[in-house]
Amino acid sequence: MNAAAGTGRLVRVVGAGAVGARLARAILAAEISVDLEIDDVKPDVTRALITGLGDRARAVGELGVGQPDPAVVVLARPKSHIETASKALTAGISVVSVCDDVDDVRSLMSLDRLARRNNATIVVGAAMSPGLSGLVARHLASRLEHLDEIHVAIHGTGGPECAIQHHRALGGTALGWTDRAWMERPAGSGRELAWFPEPIGAKDCYRAEMVDPLVLPRAFPEVERVSARMSATRRDRLTARLPMLTPPHPEGGLGGLRVEVRGHRNGERIALVAGLAERTAVATAHVAAVFALALVHNELPPGLVLPGDAALDTERLLDRLSAAGLVLHEFVGTESRSSW
Amino acid sequence: MALSMAGMIAGALRIRGKGGVPPQNGGWRELPLDES
Numbered sequence: 001m002n003a004a005a006g007t008g009r010l011v012r013v014v015g016a017g018a019v020g021a022r023l024a025r026a027i028l029a030a031e032i033s034v035d036l037e038i039d040d041v042k043p044d045v046t047r048a049l050i051t052g053l054g055d056r057a058r059a060v061g062e063l064g065v066g067q068p069d070p071a072v073v074v075l076a077r078p079k080s081h082i083e084t085a086s087k088a089l090t091a092g093i094s095v096v097s098v099c100d101d102v103d104d105v106r107s108l109m110s111l112d113r114l115a116r117r118n119n120a121t122i123v124v125g126a127a128m129s130p131g132l133s134g135l136v137a138r139h140l141a142s143r144l145e146h147l148d149e150i151h152v153a154i155h156g157t158g159g160p161e162c163a164i165q166h167h168r169a170l171g172g173t174a175l176g177w178t179d180r181a182w183m184e185r186p187a188g189s190g191r192e193l194a195w196f197p198e199p200i201g202a203k204d205c206y207r208a209e210m211v212d213p214l215v216l217p218r219a220f221p222e223v224e225r226v227s228a229r230m231s232a233t234r235r236d237r238l239t240a241r242l243p244m245l246t247p248p249h250p251e252g253g254l255g256g257l258r259v260e261v262r263g264h265r266n267g268e269r270i271a272l273v274a275g276l277a278e279r280t281a282v283a284t285a286h287v288a289a290v291f292a293l294a295l296v297h298n299e300l301p302p303g304l305v306l307p308g309d310a311a312l313d314t315e316r317l318l319d320r321l322s323a324a325g326l327v328l329h330e331f332v333g334t335e336s337r338s339s340w
Numbered sequence: 341m342a343l344s345m346a347g348m349i350a351g352a353l354r355i356r357g358k359g360g361v362p363p364q365n366g367g368w369r370e371l372p373l374d375e376s
Binding site: 139195197198274275315318319322327328329330331332333 | 363365366367368369370371373
């Protein structure tokens with residue numbers, strides 16, 4: 001088990017945006033003995049958040065020379081996370097990253113050896129997708145005798161940076177895991193109608209430059225196909241390769257996650273579908289908070305940790321998310337009709 | 341001229357249509373976490 005350096009009850013949250021602010025509140029609400037350090041490039045944003053959090057939160061460096069290192073650093077700011085993560089791991093401090101950028105996540109996954117060498121842990125993709133998608137997939141897979149496909153779809157965005165990433169993802173190159181091999185397709189192609197939990201309902205979703213096909217095959221070595229799609233409007237798709245025409249909204253609206261696993265049970269081929277309708281920033285914050293607190297409690301092994309990995313106690317993590325207020329749903333009553 | 345026509349046709353093809361038919365029955369229920 002991990003024995004992180006620094007003070008075991010101090011967590012540093014890097015980024016005080018839509019996700020970071022909720023993450024800080026979620027950690028303080030869930031664990032009474034944890035203190036927080038907030039680190040953001042905008043001092044006024046940091047100060048405003050700390051004022052709202054009370055006396056268990058302070059700005060990084062507020063105590064001056066000699067202040068203790070945190071046990072965990074949670075990276076909730078826009079990419080890139082690689083430099084901060086490398087420095088923290090080198091110092092033996094565990095890291096949780098909510099990054100959903102493919103290149104950044106690929107780099108973060110390469111820090112496994114550095115983390116192990118320093119007896120620290122790096123949790124990569126502790127967001128809604130990736131993150132909650134892997135946990136839900138693991139939960140559904142436990143009902144199958146053999147899992148061979150995972151298909152993820154998301155709707156909505158968190159804060160402004162997430163909206164920018166969403167826009168970028170529709171204009172990039174989509175990864176897919178097909179027959180145990182990587183496949184690249186143009187983002188914005190491959191339209192499928194995905195049915196999200198109410199009140200979101202049915203949304204047309206498209207391939208996009210998303211992280212799930214990169215991380216899920218590693219967390220589920222037996223899986224043969226992984227795809228990821230995101231909902232988009234006609235305007236989103238037409239303007240995907242242009243600069244954003246309108247500034248992103250400071251607070252994303254209701255978001256959705258849909259995870260479909262396929263495999264065999266009792267000799268039959270079946271598909272199981274589960275999902276979530278929640279503000280994307282809220283869901284992401286709770287997932288990151290649950291992983292950060294699992295690190296505080298030394299519940300995660302050293303090295304690279306990917307949500308959904310069989311070595312994790314996924315049910316306990318999901319129970320904590322449920323206790324925090326995230327309500328997962330499963331689709332029942334008819335077989336999935338999606339073809340992907 | 342030909343290039344702009346091709347671009348317009350490609351754009352129209354890119355945004356038209358729908359991605360499928362939603363399920364005609366069934367629905368969502370809360371996921372029981374202790375069932376597995």
